[in-house]
Amino acid sequence: MGIHITWLGHSGFALKVNGAHVLIDPFLTGNPLATVEPEQLEADFILLTHAHADHVGDTVAIAKRTGAMVIGVWEVHAWMQNHGVVHTHAQNVGGGYAHPFGHVKFVRADHSSSFPDGSYGGTACGIVLTVNGTRLYFAGDTALFSDMRLVGELGIEFAALPIGDNFTMGPSESVEATKLIRPRGVFPVHYNTFPAIQQDAAGWAQSIHTQTDARAIIVDPGGSFSV
Numbered sequence: 001m002g003i004h005i006t007w008l009g010h011s012g013f014a015l016k017v018n019g020a021h022v023l024i025d026p027f028l029t030g031n032p033l034a035t036v037e038p039e040q041l042e043a044d045f046i047l048l049t050h051a052h053a054d055h056v057g058d059t060v061a062i063a064k065r066t067g068a069m070v071i072g073v074w075e076v077h078a079w080m081q082n083h084g085v086v087h088t089h090a091q092n093v094g095g096g097y098a099h100p101f102g103h104v105k106f107v108r109a110d111h112s113s114s115f116p117d118g119s120y121g122g123t124a125c126g127i128v129l130t131v132n133g134t135r136l137y138f139a140g141d142t143a144l145f146s147d148m149r150l151v152g153e154l155g156i157e158f159a160a161l162p163i164g165d166n167f168t169m170g171p172s173e174s175v176e177a178t179k180l181i182r183p184r185g186v187f188p189v190h191y192n193t194f195p196a197i198q199q200d201a202a203g204w205a206q207s208i209h210t211q212t213d214a215r216a217i218i219v220d221p222g223g224s225f226s227v
Contacts, residue, residue, distance in 0.1 A: 002226035003131055009033035009221035010054060011140065011162070011189045017131050020044040020101035023068070024127070024138055027057030033193055035222030043068035045101060047129075048076050049140030050113035051121025054193070060085060071104060075122030079115055093123050102131035107151055109142035111168070128154060136160075136227065137181065141190060144173035152181040158227045159183040159214075162190035163204050164197030171204040178212045185227060186214045 004016040008023075009031050015022040021042040028034040028041075031054070038058035043066045046059050051072075060083050063070050069087040070080045077090035091097055096105035106125040113121035127138040128151065137151055137159040159181050162168035168190050169177065178186050186208060191199040205216035217225055 003134065003136065004224060004226050005158075006224040007187070007189075007219055007221055009035065010193045011049070011138075011160070012057065013138070013160070014041060017101040017129075021068075022047065022101055023059075023062065025049055025055040025057065025140070026059060026062060027054045029058050030054075031057070031193060033221040038062050039065070042066065045099065046070045047104065047127055047138075048072040049109065049127060049138065050111060050124035051076055051079070051115045052113060052141070053116040055141070056115065063087070071099070073106065073122040073125060075113075075120060079119065079121070093125055096128075102129050104129055107137075108145070108147060109140045110145050111141040111143070126151070128156075134158075134227065137183065139177070141168045144169045144177050146180070148177050148180040152183075156181050156183040158185045158187065158217075160187045160189050163188040163199050163201070164191040164193075165199065166196045168197075171199055171207065174204065175207045175211050178208060178214050182212075183214050185217050186212075187217045 006014040011025045013024040021044045023046045028038045063085045071089045074090045077088040105128040109124040109126045111124035113124040126140045129136045137156045161174045163171045163174045208216040
């Protein structure tokens with residue numbers, strides 16, 4: 001059974017996984033590229049890569065409305081509990097856990113992390129999600145680092161990598177990351193939401209095709225695909 005993925009714009013995704021609705025970094029309010037309202041999304045679980053406002057996004061409101069469990073590092077878990085989210089699960093970098101929808105492992109990301117109120121957000125992470133033997137890598141906000149090769153050794157089917165530059169790695173570094181990770185398919189995130197991260201996704205895709213063995217996947221915000 002394939003994994004159905006909808007890009008919410010920026011770094012946000014809605015996944016249908018083993019019958020569960022799983023959101024990743026659901027930043028909708030204030031996201032000029034968003035095509036849905038937070039109230040329109042179903043959620044059983046919400047995964048957060050880190051605490052910045054453009055990733056935490058509408059998590060609190062969605063979790064309170066749906067009863068979804070929020071999964072993040074310890075500081076994210078504690079902050080969510082303090083803001084009225086009842087169901088949370090804390091993990092940390094290097095740790096994995098078998099959730100009902102699949103196995104979630106948090107891996108390294110080179111980035112900062114603080115909540116919208118300025119409080120410390122713990123360590124920024126990438127997420128490796130394993131579902132029925134298929135592994136997906138959501139890198140979150142990160143710079144390029146050579147140990148991405150270790151993520152690749154896990155056997156990655158699909159990778160979502162930032163290309164926006166300025167706050168994260170840019171297009172050329174994303175191509176280098178793809179060479180290290182060796183996914184079958186790669187998807188660009190964290191670009192074109194704001195002027196500082198405007199990028200040519202088509203040009204990036206051409207570089208992926210000519211320089212790597214991966215298939216570049218591009219859809220407009222609100223678009224869906226399966227892996």
